[in-house]
Amino acid sequence: MxxxxxxxxxxxxxxxxxxxxxxxxxxxxxxxxxxxFDPCLIPKLAQMGILGIITPPEYGGTGMGHVAKTIVIEEIxxxxxxxGLTLEGHFVCTYLIQTFGTQEQKSRYLPLxxxxxxxxxxxxxxxxxxxxxxxxxxRAAKRGNCYVLTGRKCFISNSHLAKIHATLAxxxxxxxxxxxxxxxxxxxxxxxxxxxxxxxxxxxxTGEIVLQECKVPLDNLVGKEGEGMKQVLATINQAGRPGMAxxxxxxxxxxxxxxxxxxxxxxxxxxxxxxLQAIQFLLADIYAQAxxxxxxxxxxxxxxxHGEDADVEATLAKYMACEAAFKCARxxxxxxxxxxxxxxxxxxxxxxxxxxxxxxxxxAQVAKVVLGRHVxxxxxx
Ligand SMILES: Cc1cc2nc3c(=O)[nH]c(=O)nc-3n(C[C@H](O)[C@H](O)[C@H](O)COP(=O)(O)OP(=O)(O)OC[C@H]3O[C@@H](n4cnc5c(N)ncnc54)[C@H](O)[C@@H]3O)c2cc1C
Numbered sequence: 032m033x034x035x036x037x038x039x040x041x042x043x044x045x046x047x048x049x050x051x052x053x054x055x056x057x058x059x060x061x062x063x064x065x066x067x068f069d070p071c072l073i074p075k076l077a078q079m080g081i082l083g084i085i086t087p088p089e090y091g092g093t094g095m096g097h098v099a100k101t102i103v104i105e106e107i108x109x110x111x112x113x114x115g116l117t118l119e120g121h122f123v124c125t126y127l128i129q130t131f132g133t134q135e136q137k138s139r140y141l142p143l144x145x146x147x148x149x150x151x152x153x154x155x156x157x158x159x160x161x162x163x164x165x166x167x168x169x170r171a172a173k174r175g176n177c178y179v180l181t182g183r184k185c186f187i188s189n190s191h192l193a194k195i196h197a198t199l200a201x202x203x204x205x206x207x208x209x210x211x212x213x214x215x216x217x218x219x220x221x222x223x224x225x226x227x228x229x230x231x232x233x234x235x236x237t238g239e240i241v242l243q244e245c246k247v248p249l250d251n252l253v254g255k256e257g258e259g260m261k262q263v264l265a266t267i268n269q270a271g272r273p274g275m276a277x278x279x280x281x282x283x284x285x286x287x288x289x290x291x292x293x294x295x296x297x298x299x300x301x302x303x304x305x306x307l308q309a310i311q312f313l314l315a316d317i318y319a320q321a322x323x324x325x326x327x328x329x330x331x332x333x334x335x336x337h338g339e340d341a342d343v344e345a346t347l348a349k350y351m352a353c354e355a356a357f358k359c360a361r362x363x364x365x366x367x368x369x370x371x372x373x374x375x376x377x378x379x380x381x382x383x384x385x386x387x388x389x390x391x392x393x394x395a396q397v398a399k400v401v402l403g404r405h406v407x408x409x410x411x412x
Contacts, residue, residue, distance in 0.1 A: 034326075040099065047079070047081075051109065054072065055107060055110050055111050058071075059110065062113060065233075066229065068192060068235055069234075074147050076118070080093045081103055081118065082144065082147055083125070084096075084122075085270070086141055090137055091141060091145035092141070096332075097273060097335040097336045101280075104274055105280045108277060108281020108282060108285070109282075112282050112285075112385075112388070113232045113234020113235040115278035116235035116391065117192075119271065120153065120193070121144070121150050121151045123152075123266050123267070123270045123274065124144065124151025124152055124153050124196070125141065127153060128253070129141060130266070131262045136253065140213060143194070148194075150189050151195045151197065152189040153267075154199065154214075155198075155263055155267075157182065162393070162397050164260065165205065167182075168201065169184065169199070171210060173249070178212060178246075179247075180247055181242055184242075186227065186237055188237055195214070196215075199259050199260075202257065202259075206260045209257070210257060211263060213247075213251045214242075220243050220244045220246055221242060222242075226239075229387060230387060232387045265340070268340070269340065269342070272346055273349070275349055275352075275391050276327075276345070276348045279352035279353045279388045280321070280325055283359040284321055285381055286356075286359035286360045289363055289377050290314055290363030290366045290367075291314055310366055313363075317362050323351065324355040327347055327348040343401065343405045346393075350398035352388075356384075357385040360382040360385035364379070364381075
């Protein structure tokens, strides 16, 4: 087992870190105030090859894979976790299409998604509950030369930005009655609902999608009817959870940097508070949490690059990284004393961002259901 990054991966990390400082950092305050992603970043992300990083070159991507994607999201999330979430929302769409789409769907949609002509979304959650995927109510009925979809999706990352939405709907009963469709935002009957005002990750646009007799060509069914649940769960496990874990990991390391910087600069009793062992213990805890989450996440990403499904490893990484992000952000905020409560201080924002990673792509409880089942099936004897 190898624990190091390759030279290519280190170079990628450096160039993404520079890109994030140069292009994203100046926009953080604006996105934070407006509560949405700034679309001026889309062509820049495309030009860097970021939007197609998991997509094969024949569809316009760079095909660098899951470890590379993780590096990209982690480095961007260190500067703006909301932009990290925007990328995660885009990658789940591209992953689903490139993994389960027909040749025609891949040729039509992936070049748009990798070139920045279109951002993507994965639209699963409904107001009746996100954890109960099998219980979704959006209906898709075959009528003549199209499917007609009616329903409402909520909490969708990139809702108001994406032009291409991989959308789960019901074509039959139960969990085997779900199917995935590729929707374009120009299809008749497609409209947008509320844009959410989130407490954190405000650099990402999140909102509702409303389908009122939305007409979708038959060719836009992904795979076969009834395969939707399997496709969506695989996508969440293999792209969504590692993506959110990378956002959380970025928050862990940003907390370490901001906590250490404040500790060096803040003087009490005539010396920097970094001299106090209590403050060093907080920093040690942040460091330990971040490094633990990092190992779990890059193990999952590496397994995915080796063609393994890594569902359990990805769920474990997502759960641990998000818990770590919240703990790291809280401890780094504590180092800031009262300044952690003041708008404009980065830790005030990161603490809110960290909390919002926890329910995204599945709650902590749902992750523990998956992990508990794994323990009972494979590890308990
Ligand atoms: C910032 C953000 C971005 C998001 N982006 C997307 C997106 O791009 N696409 C998309 O489809 N969705 C997205 N979501 C939705 C997200 O996946 C859901 O919020 C999540 O799955 C939980 O669903 P829910 O909010 O309806 O909570 P519910 O499912 O109603 O859960 C309520 C409570 O019940 C608990 N619970 C549920 N089931 C169990 C169980 N079996 N055992 C124990 N406890 C349980 C939960 O842990 C939670 O505490 C996003 C959410 C956020 C916050």
